[in-house]
Amino acid sequence: MENMQNLSELFEATLQDVYFAEKMLVKALPKMASKVSSEDLRQGLEDHLEQTRGHVSRLEEVFKIIGSKAKGRECKAMQGLVGETEEVMSETSGAALDAGAIGCAQAVEHYEIARYGTLKAWAKQLGHDEAVDILEATLEEEKAANETLTELAMADGNAKADDIGGATAHGRRGAKKAHAN
Ligand SMILES: [Fe+2]
Numbered sequence: 001m002e003n004m005q006n007l008s009e010l011f012e013a014t015l016q017d018v019y020f021a022e023k024m025l026v027k028a029l030p031k032m033a034s035k036v037s038s039e040d041l042r043q044g045l046e047d048h049l050e051q052t053r054g055h056v057s058r059l060e061e062v063f064k065i066i067g068s069k070a071k072g073r074e075c076k077a078m079q080g081l082v083g084e085t086e087e088v089m090s091e092t093s094g095a096a097l098d099a100g101a102i103g104c105a106q107a108v109e110h111y112e113i114a115r116y117g118t119l120k121a122w123a124k125q126l127g128h129d130e131a132v133d134i135l136e137a138t139l140e141e142e143k144a145a146n147e148t149l150t151e152l153a154m155a156d157g158n159a160k161a162d163d164i165g166g167a168t169a170h171g172r173r174g175a176k177k178a179h180a181n
Contacts, residue, residue, distance in 0.1 A: 089104075
């Protein structure tokens with residue numbers, strides 16, 4: 001059991017946690033992409049895989065900036081999130097699988113947004129200005145990925161609402177319109 005007593009050590013340990021998490025995601029995203037049926041969702045997951053590879057490289061730059069060797073530290077949160085994703089995707093099919101995949105991917109993005117937000121704040125406190133910019137760049141991409149997933153979820157939901165005939169569909173369209181204003 002370690003006893004970290006300063007922010008610098010905690011910053012490095014958290015970098016290692018996120019480094020492990022991003023590398024785990026590089027392995028998990030292609031598996032998710034291969035199982036979904038929506039072409040847009042598959043493309044979105046593949047695009048985020050490319051970004052995720054970039055996030056791994058950016059973390060390596062940050063390790064360099066603080067004069068440390070890039071290494072991972074078991075991230076129990078990401079292990080849990082990926083485990084849950086596998087569970088959801090093995091228990092669903094069709095539209096439910098796609099919706100489940102989007103939900104799980106958003107949980108992953110929210111975790112990463114939280115982590116990068118914290119890392120950025122700590123980098124600033126520690127005076128690692130170059131690292132702040134690098135972490136900010138990834139943070140913005142994670143936020144954008146989350147928004148893309150929200151749009152995909154809504155597009156999917158709208159397509160389904162369109163399939164429903166009669167009063168329900170009109171009701172939903174009306175509600176959507178009101179919401180948009
Ligand atoms: Fe990432």
